[in-house]
Amino acid sequence: MILDKNFLQNSAFNKAEYNYSQDDLSAGIIHIGVGNFHRSHQAYLLDSLFNQRKDLNYGIIGAGLREYDTFMRDDLLKQDCLTTLVQRDENTTNTRVLQSMIDFIEVDNNLLVESLCNENIKIVSLTITEGGYYIDSYGNFNIQNEEIQADINNPDNPKTAFGILIKALKIRKEKGLNPFTLLTCDNIAHNGNVLRNVMVKMSQQIDADLSEYIASNVSCPNSMVDRITPTATKEDIAFIQSEYGYIDNRPVFSEPFIQWIIEDNFCNGRPALEEVGVMFVDDIEPYELMKIRMLNGSHAAISSVSALLDIDYVHEALENETVKTFLDSIINKEVIPVLKDIVTDINLDEYYNTVITRFANPYIKDTITRICFDNSNKQPKFIIDSIKDGIKNNVNVDGLILACALWCRYSIGTDENGKELDINDARKDKLKDLALEAKDNPIVFIQFDEIYGTLSQNTYFSETFTKFLNSIWENGVENTVKNYNKQ
């Protein structure tokens, strides 16, 4: 029996806990990029709000532009867009079927534009990954990118999310409809500002008036999002079937922890998410910096070394003394000293303890492969920015530089026993070539400017990287990290 509306209405499953159904909702949000995270986070919080019978006009419509989205759409439509969310740690297994998504637009750019022009849509939210914003290693919008240029030259037939949003905003403006808020939920510092800059700069090349209109009328609040959400496995699907008697082909498993902090800047209204624990603030910077540098930074710091040491899960990485000591040293000696002047209201040591406790949760089975995914878009934002700031502030960042050398070794694609590493990165081939060349000439890896910008010109950085990479090849991964840990 596949999960669907009928099943939910007719079975005894958790019935008492549902105070609304999809029939009570109308569409108010289009979400682009429906993955696991969106569903464990935004869709879950809206479900909690709807369950209080509030703001029922903010139902979510799923959308996407890629092949992956067609598979997600097909599967979700078969189960009436319902998602089973299981939140797990050692004390709880909390299962709920989320009903906050009510439809999923066909993966077709014209249909997406059409839906975006529905005046009931007040918010367009996005999870299009850190790499989805065309940002170069200097933090600037890469307007010369081929895909962006194609949309600028052919704005009526856009292919990128931004081209599509610009076209829809143009139509809304012409029809005299209010614009929508653009709410990014990706892990990028100042994510709203980044998005806004892309929208304004790109539209400038298309239609100057429209660009001005977007700059003055469309809000792009910055936000910090947080909930660890691994990819569900076959065993997870089987767990739901044996435990609850139905099949959900797209369940989501997450930790119980959840956080969403948003700047309160919505041009066309918003749901009362504060009722379900979302924090609305005037300035997001301290929170997002803390989260990106400490939580995502920790993942990025342990990702390559764990893969090279043949560790499968994040909780196992934390049980490995070499990896744990390495991480503690990076965060305590290199990341926190830079952050403590910017993040003054939050106890960073306590925050780090929470991060570690969350990583140690064995019940969510977060994989090292997941945290290695798309590393070439994560290293710049999660590691390299910390290195740059450390150097500026005279903080020793040897550990972070060692993390870069380990990533270089990882990019070869095999571990020290010849076992193949499961690398999922658009720059994989280029990185492998550079990593092989770097065996004899380490500096070529850090001269890859799409990732490192001009950082290789810093002598401390390039000498330390060279020292560590040479040591990795001479003494091995584990010994190199252990030696660093002794410092």
Ligand code: CS2
């Ligand atoms: C992870 C994130 O992909 C990563 O590198 O750090 O997916 C992380 O689990 C989330 O940001 C947690 O909110």
